[in-house]
Amino acid sequence: xxxxxSIGELGRELxxxxxxxxxxxxxxxxRIERLNPALNALITLTAELALAQAEAADARRAAGESGxxxxxxxxxxxxxxxxxVRTSCGSRMLDNxxxxxxxxxxxxxxxxxxVMLAKANMDEFAMGSSNETSYYGxxxxxWDTTKVPGGSSGGSAAATAARLxxxxxxxxxxxxxxxxAALTGVTGVKPTYGRVSRYGLVAFASSLDQAGVxxxxxxxxAIVLEAMAGFDPRDSTSIDAPVxxxxxxxxxxLKGLKIGLLxxxxxxxxxxxxxxxxxxxxxxxxxxAETVDVSLxxxxxxxxxxxxxxxxxCSSNLSRFDGxxxxxxxxxxxxxxxLYKRSRGEGFGAEVKRRIMTGTYVLSAGYFDAYYLxxxxxxxxxxxxxxxAFEKVDLVIGPTTPTPAFSIxxxxxxxxxxxxxxxxxxxxxxxxxxxxxxxxxxxxELPMGLQLIGPHFSEIKLLNAADGFQRATDWHHRxxxxxx
Amino acid sequence: xxxxxxxxxxxxxxxxxTRSKIFSGSATAYGAPPNTQADLVDLxxxxxxxxxxxxxxxMAVKFGLSIGAEVARRSVFAxxxxxxxxxxxxxxISQYELPVVKQGRLAVMLExxxxxxVGITRAHLEEDAGKSLHEGLAHASGIDLNRAxxxxxxxxxxxxxxxxxxxxxxxxxxxxxxRYLEICDGNMQEGSFRCDANVSVRPRGREKFGTRAExxxxxxxxxxxxxxxxxxxxxxELIESGGTVVQETRLYDSDKDETRSMRSKEEANDYRYFxxxxxxxxxxxxxxxxxxxxxxxxxxxxxxxRFAHDFALSAYDAGVLSASRELxxxxxxxxxxxxxxxxxxxxNWVMGELSSALNRDGIDxxxxxxxxxxxSALLARIxxxxxxxxxxKEVFEAMWSEGKPADAIIEAKGLKQITDSGAIEGVIDAVxxxxxxxxADYRAGKDKLFGFFVGQVMKATEGKANPAQLNExxxxxxxxxx
Numbered sequence: 001x002x003x004x005x006s007i008g009e010l011g012r013e014l015x016x017x018x019x020x021x022x023x024x025x026x027x028x029x030x031r032i033e034r035l036n037p038a039l040n041a042l043i044t045l046t047a048e049l050a051l052a053q054a055e056a057a058d059a060r061r062a063a064g065e066s067g068x069x070x071x072x073x074x075x076x077x078x079x080x081x082x083x084x085v086r087t088s089c090g091s092r093m094l095d096n097x098x099x100x101x102x103x104x105x106x107x108x109x110x111x112x113x114x115v116m117l118a119k120a121n122m123d124e125f126a127m128g129s130s131n132e133t134s135y136y137g138x139x140x141x142x143w144d145t146t147k148v149p150g151g152s153s154g155g156s157a158a159a160t161a162a163r164l165x166x167x168x169x170x171x172x173x174x175x176x177x178x179x180x181a182a183l184t185g186v187t188g189v190k191p192t193y194g195r196v197s198r199y200g201l202v203a204f205a206s207s208l209d210q211a212g213v214x215x216x217x218x219x220x221x222a223i224v225l226e227a228m229a230g231f232d233p234r235d236s237t238s239i240d241a242p243v244x245x246x247x248x249x250x251x252x253x254l255k256g257l258k259i260g261l262l263x264x265x266x267x268x269x270x271x272x273x274x275x276x277x278x279x280x281x282x283x284x285x286x287x288x289a290e291t292v293d294v295s296l297x298x299x300x301x302x303x304x305x306x307x308x309x310x311x312x313x314c315s316s317n318l319s320r321f322d323g324x325x326x327x328x329x330x331x332x333x334x335x336x337x338x339l340y341k342r343s344r345g346e347g348f349g350a351e352v353k354r355r356i357m358t359g360t361y362v363l364s365a366g367y368f369d370a371y372y373l374x375x376x377x378x379x380x381x382x383x384x385x386x387x388x389a390f391e392k393v394d395l396v397i398g399p400t401t402p403t404p405a406f407s408i409x410x411x412x413x414x415x416x417x418x419x420x421x422x423x424x425x426x427x428x429x430x431x432x433x434x435x436x437x438x439x440x441x442x443x444x445e446l447p448m449g450l451q452l453i454g455p456h457f458s459e460i461k462l463l464n465a466a467d468g469f470q471r472a473t474d475w476h477h478r479x480x481x482x483x484x
Numbered sequence: 485x486x487x488x489x490x491x492x493x494x495x496x497x498x499x500x501x502t503r504s505k506i507f508s509g510s511a512t513a514y515g516a517p518p519n520t521q522a523d524l525v526d527l528x529x530x531x532x533x534x535x536x537x538x539x540x541x542x543m544a545v546k547f548g549l550s551i552g553a554e555v556a557r558r559s560v561f562a563x564x565x566x567x568x569x570x571x572x573x574x575x576x577i578s579q580y581e582l583p584v585v586k587q588g589r590l591a592v593m594l595e596x597x598x599x600x601x602v603g604i605t606r607a608h609l610e611e612d613a614g615k616s617l618h619e620g621l622a623h624a625s626g627i628d629l630n631r632a633x634x635x636x637x638x639x640x641x642x643x644x645x646x647x648x649x650x651x652x653x654x655x656x657x658x659x660x661x662x663r664y665l666e667i668c669d670g671n672m673q674e675g676s677f678r679c680d681a682n683v684s685v686r687p688r689g690r691e692k693f694g695t696r697a698e699x700x701x702x703x704x705x706x707x708x709x710x711x712x713x714x715x716x717x718x719x720x721e722l723i724e725s726g727g728t729v730v731q732e733t734r735l736y737d738s739d740k741d742e743t744r745s746m747r748s749k750e751e752a753n754d755y756r757y758f759x760x761x762x763x764x765x766x767x768x769x770x771x772x773x774x775x776x777x778x779x780x781x782x783x784x785x786x787x788x789x790r791f792a793h794d795f796a797l798s799a800y801d802a803g804v805l806s807a808s809r810e811l812x813x814x815x816x817x818x819x820x821x822x823x824x825x826x827x828x829x830x831x832n833w834v835m836g837e838l839s840s841a842l843n844r845d846g847i848d849x850x851x852x853x854x855x856x857x858x859x860s861a862l863l864a865r866i867x868x869x870x871x872x873x874x875x876x877k878e879v880f881e882a883m884w885s886e887g888k889p890a891d892a893i894i895e896a897k898g899l900k901q902i903t904d905s906g907a908i909e910g911v912i913d914a915v916x917x918x919x920x921x922x923x924a925d926y927r928a929g930k931d932k933l934f935g936f937f938v939g940q941v942m943k944a945t946e947g948k949a950n951p952a953q954l955n956e957x958x959x960x961x962x963x964x965x966x
Contacts, residue, residue, distance in 0.1 A: 202531045
């Protein structure tokens, strides 16, 4: 049962020769073929390429090379450019777009020997919290296929939860890794802004976007993050600081760890959700951690702040999709304006258009100060709140989402309700902080996530805290029925 | 008719002479086949990111220091959003609220010798757009993105200029300066140096500015002058006939010599500027500024002052000779050989014979056919009276066309001046003997005939008689002294 093994275990299987990367790849391709049709988690399958990469990995291993990801399969969110492979970003606009280069994340994982199985479904241009805005149709939650998997990295989350891959990449602009990780019962890591290169990641909101990883444990995520992270001279916002050995840092005792309970996260939180968090806190206390109440007074402003900043940036970032050089172009444009209007009108979906219009509005003359500038000021206040909290505690803790996965179609026509799904995750993006979501129990037989947020570049602390929890619990081992 | 005052401000775009583009690694060389110098960043492919070329910042700082401006310790790149096919990202990366250079000034010498100081509000870095090509394509436009991403320094003046002549003089001075600094090749035909002019008029004495029109994309000094003059006349005529000037962008048509409305203020784009989240603010350390300061060449004004002082030249001559680094260097090299006491002679020749020969043949001074040492060798022959100035011009032409040294030409053509008094006297005697009537008339009081005798002697000596000597000897001889 290769798909139940951790990355570390798979590595040992490969090293010992009990299996090969080709065999592993065939195994996961087989599961994809069998199980994905019910989930719609993937946009493009790259079986042939995967087998070629697997053969190459086996050859490298035979030549004496080793490495924790050498020959391990993965799935990339379809927001990462992959050389020679369609990179759709979940949009009709890029349905025909074959990227001519690899994103830095893709190149690094390729160099580490990881094998790309497929490109994962996602909300169009990463704009959505349910994966329902994808041009390729909604992704279904393997725990209950009438439910959404969350978004925007819903395909990556569902594929990891369904054991279609040992791990997957994702991006997190307002919770797009942590929220779907929570709703599908997997571990999702959003690193510090600047820790992982954004080069080759189709931009949604540049000051918030951050690439990260879905895995079935913090220990697996640590292995992947180490391979992904690091300074990239092609991304001016990436940070030139050495990448620590994350896997080696795991297992440190949690005694004395100060965990902050964010008061604002618990205001109005549903009782069953509160109870799950308190159960988790008990685990931490049993491991020797202390819990302290902390307050981030400006945190409740994070959703409105985000929905000014993110659309503003996206309205500009998506201007390059104009039908001139690549991507969708309308039939028989009559003139330049017609080319622009119809190519964009037909190429973009409703949610993307909504955000482009919102963003255009908040940047307009006469509104800029009241919206964009004000939002930037609030963003600073939220960042300062976190900074103050981290003077008292090592990490803060809370729920990842207010509710478990909701039904497909339930919120798609009500953008504001949909936006409120990200109420607990957006703060970390606005402040550029690293965060993790990991499974901590169930509500109505659907998985729920526990979220940890730490100071900038505290990935070691976060991964170790999550790993400590997972060593003491088995929520992360639970598998949706039919995917064991 | 009211007395109108003209108010002009210029926005000059100078392409910075970096090897690669401001945010990508593509080459900036002019004239490559379309789209061969545009990489994925220039083409704005999904996922690509800009990385600032530090050389462009260094050049902007250099410019700032040369105009006594403040170099911002922190400046910010902003996005200027608008759709156009030659703008691949749908926004131009520019600087808006926080430019890299703030508040400088430049002294400009006008034709009449007065000096005017023009304020420079700011200079900011930005990327150039590509080009739309309309020729040779039926029902379509071509896009060449080779120019997209070429670094530009936009130099924005205060509305300090009061005539087209002042505006042109200011623009020429900036042109001189950026070439001195070696931050821009100044090639206006290739668009490396161009400007927009903001023009308004107001009744003299009124403080409030009139409504301005912005004339776009002027790429020659002549067009700047003409466009402004046309625009001033248009605005005055409009106001005097009861109309009002509207704020708008206008285009200068050099074929018709007129400006035409391009778009009004109402039609203007809302550019929705905001800080570019892909680029960090540019932090400039004091040490960087000082390192750049150490690389500053002698600036045009300093050079002109030095020329005027050291070589006793007029302000005008000093200004002309310092108008480009190359011209100044040529002049100094020539003077070095000849001696500072003869600098005025060298100045006259460099500004006169040499410049006209260069202009006539369209040759840059760096590759002049007559080198500074060769010119000074020629001038030395004037100084030591081997040849006259007039003969020297003939020698110069021969040097220019044949590439031989002055002495060789003087020798070969037998142009050496006659300074032997005896020889000159002999010729004078012969001329006097051959022209008895004129001699008699002269002696009877017709002084004007002196010139006739000079001419005759020169003719007989093929111009080689030393003029001063000839004058003296002739005077004595004609007077009939023994």
